Amino acid sequence: MNHQRREVLKAGGGLGLFGLLAAAGLITPGEARAEWNKAAFDAKNIEDTLKALGAGAPASAAEVQLTAPDIAENGAVVPVGVISTLAGVEAIAILVEKNPNPLAASFTLPAGTEPGVQTRVKMGQTSDVYALVRAGGKFFMAKKEIKVTLGGCGG
Amino acid sequence: MSMNRRDFLQVLAVAAAGGLALHSDPAAAAQAAARMYALPRFGQVSLLHMTDCHAQLRPIHFREPDVNLGIGPMAGQVPHLVGEHLLRHFGIRPGSAEAHAFTCLDFVKAARTYGKVGGFAHLATLIKQLKAGRPGALLLDGGDTWQGSGLSLWTGAQDMVDACKLLGVDVMTLHWEATYGEARVKEIEDKDFKGHVDIVAQNIKTADFGDPVFKPYVIRNINGVPVAIVGQAFPYTPIANPRWQVPNWSYGIQDDNLQKVVDEARAAGAQVVVVLSHNGMDVDLKMASRVRGVDAILGGHTHDGVPAPVVVSNAGGRTLVTNAGSNGKYLGVLDLEVKGGKVTDFRYKLLPVFANLIPADPAMAALINKMRAPFEGRLAEKLAVSEGLLYRRGNFNGAWDQLILDALLAEKNAEIAFSPGFRWGTSLLPGDTIRMEHLLDQTAITYPWTTLTMMSGEQIKTVLEDVCDNLFNPDPYYQQGGDMVRVGGLQYACDPNAAMGRRITDMRLHGKPLDAGKTYKVAGWAPVSEEARNAGGEAVWDLVARYLKGQKVIRPRALNLPTLKGMAGNPGMT
Numbered sequence: 001m002n003h004q005r006r007e008v009l010k011a012g013g014g015l016g017l018f019g020l021l022a023a024a025g026l027i028t029p030g031e032a033r034a035e036w037n038k039a040a041f042d043a044k045n046i047e048d049t050l051k052a053l054g055a056g057a058p059a060s061a062a063e064v065q066l067t068a069p070d071i072a073e074n075g076a077v078v079p080v081g082v083i084s085t086l087a088g089v090e091a092i093a094i095l096v097e098k099n100p101n102p103l104a105a106s107f108t109l110p111a112g113t114e115p116g117v118q119t120r121v122k123m124g125q126t127s128d129v130y131a132l133v134r135a136g137g138k139f140f141m142a143k144k145e146i147k148v149t150l151g152g153c154g155g
Numbered sequence: 156m157s158m159n160r161r162d163f164l165q166v167l168a169v170a171a172a173g174g175l176a177l178h179s180d181p182a183a184a185a186q187a188a189a190r191m192y193a194l195p196r197f198g199q200v201s202l203l204h205m206t207d208c209h210a211q212l213r214p215i216h217f218r219e220p221d222v223n224l225g226i227g228p229m230a231g232q233v234p235h236l237v238g239e240h241l242l243r244h245f246g247i248r249p250g251s252a253e254a255h256a257f258t259c260l261d262f263v264k265a266a267r268t269y270g271k272v273g274g275f276a277h278l279a280t281l282i283k284q285l286k287a288g289r290p291g292a293l294l295l296d297g298g299d300t301w302q303g304s305g306l307s308l309w310t311g312a313q314d315m316v317d318a319c320k321l322l323g324v325d326v327m328t329l330h331w332e333a334t335y336g337e338a339r340v341k342e343i344e345d346k347d348f349k350g351h352v353d354i355v356a357q358n359i360k361t362a363d364f365g366d367p368v369f370k371p372y373v374i375r376n377i378n379g380v381p382v383a384i385v386g387q388a389f390p391y392t393p394i395a396n397p398r399w400q401v402p403n404w405s406y407g408i409q410d411d412n413l414q415k416v417v418d419e420a421r422a423a424g425a426q427v428v429v430v431l432s433h434n435g436m437d438v439d440l441k442m443a444s445r446v447r448g449v450d451a452i453l454g455g456h457t458h459d460g461v462p463a464p465v466v467v468s469n470a471g472g473r474t475l476v477t478n479a480g481s482n483g484k485y486l487g488v489l490d491l492e493v494k495g496g497k498v499t500d501f502r503y504k505l506l507p508v509f510a511n512l513i514p515a516d517p518a519m520a521a522l523i524n525k526m527r528a529p530f531e532g533r534l535a536e537k538l539a540v541s542e543g544l545l546y547r548r549g550n551f552n553g554a555w556d557q558l559i560l561d562a563l564l565a566e567k568n569a570e571i572a573f574s575p576g577f578r579w580g581t582s583l584l585p586g587d588t589i590r591m592e593h594l595l596d597q598t599a600i601t602y603p604w605t606t607l608t609m610m611s612g613e614q615i616k617t618v619l620e621d622v623c624d625n626l627f628n629p630d631p632y633y634q635q636g637g638d639m640v641r642v643g644g645l646q647y648a649c650d651p652n653a654a655m656g657r658r659i660t661d662m663r664l665h666g667k668p669l670d671a672g673k674t675y676k677v678a679g680w681a682p683v684s685e686e687a688r689n690a691g692g693e694a695v696w697d698l699v700a701r702y703l704k705g706q707k708v709i710r711p712r713a714l715n716l717p718t719l720k721g722m723a724g725n726p727g728m729t
Binding site: 067074149 | 395681
């Protein structure tokens with residue numbers, strides 16, 4: 001157990017993660033208010049979401065890695081991580097195809113940031129999940145099916 | 156009819172005279188029985204492997220499945236072979252003791268001939284005998300050890316914990332153990348097992364930060380060879396079983412992390428790396444093709460009694476994959492020859508444990524009797540007499556499950572009943588008395604509540620589709636390793652080859668199509684939700700015991716089975 005991490009998070013609990021990072025001088029308050037792409041978050045299907053993000057039809061790339069469970073332990077909080085080995089990553093987005101609004105998260109990465117994000121997404125049913133990466137103005141993606149099951153009845 | 160050792164040898168001789176067994180005279184039969192357990196030593200590193208005993212401390216009958224379908228690339232492949240198909244594949248002579256151990260063929264007759272299997276007192280003798288000829292051999296336990304009997308439930312698994320220490324288990328991994336809750340598992344690890352048994356699980360982490368909960372592996376020196384035993388717990392424990400029992404633990408297959416652990420163990424000097432796994436055999440086979448540097452995966456969970464290992468090629472070389480059955484019925488023996496710091500050859504045998512052929516170990520027998528003593532009265536309670544064979548294994552239904560479904564329908568006044576597709580549960584022969592102990596062998600879990608729910612036809616279909624995909628998803632990483640939910644009252648057709656959500660069709664209740672919009676009274680048990688825990692509900696063994704006592708004599712019943720599509724010729728059916 002890493003108690004130090006727990007203490008840091010406990011201390012930061014009141015501020016929220018962005019507050020904590022801002023307080024630590026890691027990001028400026030301006031960056032914490034990154035532009036909200038309303039059209040993308042409101043889109044109801046993958047095609048409209050990609051369009052609103054300006055991504056068109058991104059190519060699958062081995063340089064984008066999506067880490068997620070094969071079967072979700074809890075559909076309400078499914079851990080999803082994205083890392084990329086592409087140069088000049090500017091943004092990372094996570095899309096859940098069968099959610100009412102597919103765009104679950106969008107990260108804007110200031111220059112020099114290591115391209116790796118982790119979050120938890122909510123999923124109502126089994127779905128393909130997309131990791132979308134913008135690097136040098138071009139879009140790349142990776143895809144993985146995450147199963148959401150009712151549970152029970154195991155061996 | 157139970158036989159002693161001499162009777163057993165005579166039966167072998169008689170069978171031989173009839174041309175069924177391996178031998179032509181009584182002396183040869185006696186020698187063959189002795190040979191079954193007299194394995195010559197090979198190499199320097201020996202591992203004894205037991206798994207999924209489901210708390211069966213005493214000898215039992217256990218009928219292997221007559222339906223264990225493989226679909227997609229798994230069709231017709233080990234372990235999805237049953238009956239004659241299995242015998243042919245492994246070159247086992249029909250009518251032999253081994254044929255009885257590994258298949259359901261002629262089960263009742265063969266069970267009366269060869270007697271009960273397993274039992275920790277008999278297992279203890281066999282292990283002592285094997286260890287005497289294999290200095291330094293380790294005993295590995297693949298898990299599902301603490302659950303499956305009334306005694307283990309009532310003692311909080313203390314019976315199994317003490318028995319495993321006496322048996323000399325060196326390393327174990329987990330599945331059903333976790334249904335006693337995180338605190339109980341940790342208490343046993345920190346107190347009872349300290350200095351005796353290592354629990355290993357590379358794929359259990361804390362749910363918040365992903366810190367390890369157990370040691371990922373241990374390295375033991377066997378005759379000068381450093382051997383790493385890596386643990387792989389059942390990856391879908393919080394999904395297949397209640398998540399509230401392990402709220403702070405996160406699981407998953409995690410083969411990336413397994414690769415890191417294997418590399419770390421090799422870097423630490425391990426010349427042999429073995430994964431002690433509770434994945435289930437299909438998952439183990441896929442994992443063996445992806446992870447490098449593993450000499451063998453000793454597997455369990457799917458209760459497949461597989462006589463010989465499957466050799467899987469991968470980028471790092473070759474990996475052996477085994478599965479050692481269930482209920483104490485078998486003991487796996489893996490002998491490895493190590494030369495120049497590498498495994499160069501192996502021998503493997505999955506030994507059936509015939510209780511009549513192996514004398515009971517007095518110390519283990521005494522411990523079991525002592526543990527049982529306070530509960531004998533409750534365990535022996537007579538509920539009914541069964542005229543037919545009672546068993547559970549099979550993809551879609553078993554005679555025990557049909558009885559539980561009938562009890563749920565009657566006692567809950569329901570239209571439809573569901574019973575989980577568990578693969579544990581002992582068998583009873585025709586004419587046997589059903590005692591409370593036998594009912595608990597089918598039902599002893601820490602979330603035994605019965606439920607009655609109003610469900611729409613659409614919800615019922617969703618449940619059936621969901622469970623069916625856990626069994627027949629063409630990618631084993633999306634399977635959970637149980638069997639199909641047993642269904643009472645409702646008829647349906649099933650196409651295992653179809654896509655998720657399209658396998659279940661033609662659902663009918665009393666001949667009439669199920670209405671997607673109409674609601675039905677559905678009885679069930681073993682709910683995994685926390686709400687169900689708070690709601691309580693009668694324990695399933697109380698409900699079924701009441702039903703059995705009312706029936707007194709249980710006649711053989713027709714099993715409610717789905718109409719299967721697209722499975723003709725599949726060697727996963729007899």
